[in-house]
Amino acid sequence: MAIIKVIEVLANSEKSWEDATKNAVKQASKSVKNIKSAYIVDQSVVVREDEVTEFRVNLKISFEVK
Template identity: 65%
Template sequence: MAVLKVIEVLSNSDKSWEDATKSAIKKASKSVKNIRSVYINEQSATVTDGEIDNYRVNVKITFEID
């Protein structure tokens, strides 16, 4: 039987929500092994002069414990 753990990570990008999500996984994978899935819990953005300038995601990352 596998034991899984979930952590919550906040990430941002000036390109897209997808890029922010990829960044969260890339950063988390440096210290967390056996990542199995990611769930996008929340998306938001900041706006300057009528344009989105920063995309933000709150993701839940699931990984298997050895």
């Protein structure tokens, strides 16, 4: 039986939500091993002077505890 743990991570990108998601998983993998999935809980953007300047994601990352 596998034990799966879930952590919540916030990340951002100036390019896209997809890039923000990749950044989150990449950063989390530096300290968390055996990542199995990521679930996007929420997305938002920062707007400055009528332009989108930053994409933000809130993720739940699941990983197997060994």
